[in-house]
Structure formats: C-alpha cells, structure tokens
Amino acid sequence: MTTYNTDDEKFMRAAIDEARKAEMRDEVPIGAVIVCNKQIIARAHNLTETLTDPTAHAEMQAITSATSYLGGKYLTDCTLYVTVEPCLMCAGAIAWSQMKRVVFGAADDKRGYHTYCANPFHKKTEIVAGVLADECGSIVTDFFRRKR
C-alpha cells in the first residue's frame, strides 16, 4: 500500500461516474477506468444483471476493452481505477494482464480478494487502496439500503 496523488483522485472520480451509470441501470454500482499515459483508454461498469453474466464485472470489461484498444494481452503500462476492492475473479484477471498499478476505493471485507488471498497479483503490480473510499463505499451501501 502506498500514497496517492491528485491524478489518482481525478481518475477515481471517472470510475465513480461509471458506478453511477451502473446505479441508474439498477446494477450493483461499481465502476472502473483504465489509464495509460494519463489518458483513459477504457471505461466500464458492472453489468451482471443486464447481461445475465456473472463475469461482467466492471474490471473484467475494462481489461477486455483496454487490451483490445492496445492490441496486446498485457497492461504493464496501465493503471486500473476501480471504486471497490476487486473480487478474486477480477484480481486473477488483473494478474494475467500484468497491470502496472491498481487503485481502488472502498475495501470489500466480504468478497474482496484480500479475504481469500493476500497477494494474487503479478509481483510487479503496485496496489493503492482507499482513494475516495468513503464516497465509493457509500454508493454501494446506499444502493443495498434502498433494496431492503
């Protein structure tokens, strides 16, 4: 875990915008963007209900988009911003992509990767946790509160 900068907040706000799009579709509101050379190259939000596909998490779609855009399987010069700690599936996908950095907002003590495995990532991947964590987390908790 390391410190973060104002760019990280800026890009996390773009991921939050994606989470809000998921919310408008009545999807669990989690969003992600992937950044390369300070530019957003992929944006995605959770679409598991819309697509009836349990693999359609924001991170998975963002990785598929970014690798398609770059024309290669690896994201070694990219940063993934995601509003909530990745689950084990997404952590595994991040590992395969050899992502340079992962910046997430709120921790997920129930389904986040850390509840299963301390470090599932590629050994060179830097992890930054807690960027705009309160805002990222409250989008999800408010969503489930309304569902009850």
Add this chain to the structure above:
Amino acid sequence: MTTYNTDDEKFMRAAIDEARKAEMRDEVPIGAVIVCNKQIIARAHNLTETLTDPTAHAEMQAITSATSYLGGKYLTDCTLYVTVEPCLMCAGAIAWSQMKRVVFGAADDKRGYHTYCANPFHKKTEIVAGVLADECGSIVTDFFRRKR
C-alpha cells in the same frame, strides 16, 4: 475431492475436443464444456491470443455462454468440465456462478487456484479432480515442448 463416473469421462472427452481446437489455433490448449441435465449447453476453448484478451479462458467463455443460454446468472444445476485446473480468475467466476460441480483433468501447480487459495468456490460446489488427467495434461506439456 470425490469419485467420478463414466459420464464424467464422456464429457471430459468433449472438453478435450475443445482443447484440440485451441491447439489448432496455436492457443494454450485448454478446453471446457458445461453440462445441464446430461446435455452440453456450452463449449469453449482458450482464445487469449486470438482475441488479445487475457480474460478469454475456456471456463470464462463457457460460463458466459451457459448463463446466456439459460437466461440467468447462476449455474446451480450445472457441471463444468475443464481439461486443466482453473486459475484464480476462473475459480472466482465459478464461485459467482454458484456452479453445482466442477470436474477438472490435470492439476496446475503453477497457476491453478490451489496454489493461492484452498477453496475459493461456493460452499455447495463439489470439486472432482483428475478425470483423464494424463491426457489433459500431456496436451498442454506437448504444446509447450513444441514451442521451445
């Protein structure tokens, strides 16, 4: 880990057929099928190179196909057959799908889920390992031997 039956061998042969299709495309030869009510409802093989997508493992595509076919996010009445032990990403996807059974062939001591996490699956999921393991494993080892 439990015993397996002749149906398991039959469906693993269908997964091996998929692995052979991957091999013909010069992809790491891993194949999968998903079975519901003794019928194959999804077939897939690794396409990570063809699609330049690190998430395009056989299992991921098979889960996406099967949930699309059934029109629901859960595969609680299905069995996944895959020629090689799922990686962490695929294990996470299997967990989200709440798959009833997972039958795999060869163990993967390098990238298989067991090297990271003893049980990443849904608590009701039954795991059967080692079905036609030698054949499933040798398809992959022969592939990498030819690559050297």
